[in-house]
Amino acid sequence: MVVAWQGSQAADHPGEFEAFQRAVSDGRISGLDLVFGRSDIQRGPSRVRSSDLLDEIEERVLSGGVGILYFQYFHGRQLPDVRPLVRRLSALREPPVIITSCGDALGSPLNPVPASLLQAASVSDLVLVTSMGRLASRLMRVGAPRVTLMPLAADQAVFPLVAPPAEPEHDVVFVGSLHGRNPLRRHWWVSQRRRRLVGALQRRFGSRFALYGHGWEGFPSWRGAIPYREQVEAMAQAAVVVGGYPGSLGRFYASDRLFVSLRSGRPLVDWEVSGVEALLRPGEEWVPARTIPMVVNSVEVLLADENRSRRLAEAGSAVVDARHLRVHRCDLFLRMAHELLLARAECRKPQCPPLDFVDPQVGQVGMSFGW
Numbered sequence: 413m414v415v416a417w418q419g420s421q422a423a424d425h426p427g428e429f430e431a432f433q434r435a436v437s438d439g440r441i442s443g444l445d446l447v448f449g450r451s452d453i454q455r456g457p458s459r460v461r462s463s464d465l466l467d468e469i470e471e472r473v474l475s476g477g478v479g480i481l482y483f484q485y486f487h488g489r490q491l492p493d494v495r496p497l498v499r500r501l502s503a504l505r506e507p508p509v510i511i512t513s514c515g516d517a518l519g520s521p522l523n524p525v526p527a528s529l530l531q532a533a534s535v536s537d538l539v540l541v542t543s544m545g546r547l548a549s550r551l552m553r554v555g556a557p558r559v560t561l562m563p564l565a566a567d568q569a570v571f572p573l574v575a576p577p578a579e580p581e582h583d584v585v586f587v588g589s590l591h592g593r594n595p596l597r598r599h600w601w602v603s604q605r606r607r608r609l610v611g612a613l614q615r616r617f618g619s620r621f622a623l624y625g626h627g628w629e630g631f632p633s634w635r636g637a638i639p640y641r642e643q644v645e646a647m648a649q650a651a652v653v654v655g656g657y658p659g660s661l662g663r664f665y666a667s668d669r670l671f672v673s674l675r676s677g678r679p680l681v682d683w684e685v686s687g688v689e690a691l692l693r694p695g696e697e698w699v700p701a702r703t704i705p706m707v708v709n710s711v712e713v714l715l716a717d718e719n720r721s722r723r724l725a726e727a728g729s730a731v732v733d734a735r736h737l738r739v740h741r742c743d744l745f746l747r748m749a750h751e752l753l754l755a756r757a758e759c760r761k762p763q764c765p766p767l768d769f770v771d772p773q774v775g776q777v778g779m780s781f782g783w
Contacts, residue, residue, distance in 0.1 A: 511537060586625075
């Protein structure tokens, strides 16, 4: 398998690298070849660097024995048009299966779909997305034959499950930054909602509220920014974790924050997004809220009921450990890729493998198209 890896080193996605390496060890794939450089492309002169990237991918595929070519999170705005490359590879006697993934909730007027993703989708055998609806429809219109939901997940190599202290230091914690100064950009609108949410938590819980992240200077409960890898430990110091307003309300979109927060071993109150109830059971594994007053009220209810809080936290931690880690997503990715290869060899229509991130009590309608 050759992967156009998002970033400049394997450690940029340690959980996925760990999972794919394990697949090599147990024989599910014969080898793993990462092509780096996307961070350089986005920072530097795109023409030369893009050409180098595509040349390197082509050289590795042509070396032989490559069954899967994966464009990982391929939606940077400076990324190259892969269509000429894929068309050349399709002329091979045994061309690789082409899979492209998207790691962001794209498709709104403030966060349009980049040309790089549309181009890659049009020549891929499968496109994996973190939200459905508008984005999936757009990808199908440009020629993507199959579009399937693949939510983000907690990175097990970065965020091991935490055993929270018996006595929390705070009642409630929020970890997240305040970004965005341009009202024409999505981050500005997200930041305004986050500011209102944090303001309400500050007013209600005062010194019992802990706030971490960039941009919160002036808030009495602000405790500074913390390294990305330390956020779960910070969350574990509070009785209840509050998630941030999501970057999108696209159907099924849950970034990775939802699952990362549940690694803290604390109950989570987060923003309700349509479809996420198929991934986590509302009221049993997390508490969704539609408004800021609902967030504050839900926190108060959990603080007043330690038994319910404990059950919620235990269930949330368990479900993430069972089906919402990066290793789970990589394993499903490989099952999909192998089904595409097998169906091609047998001259039949491929069948989408069961989506194991879905609550077994919920159907999988609207999560996959084109299979």
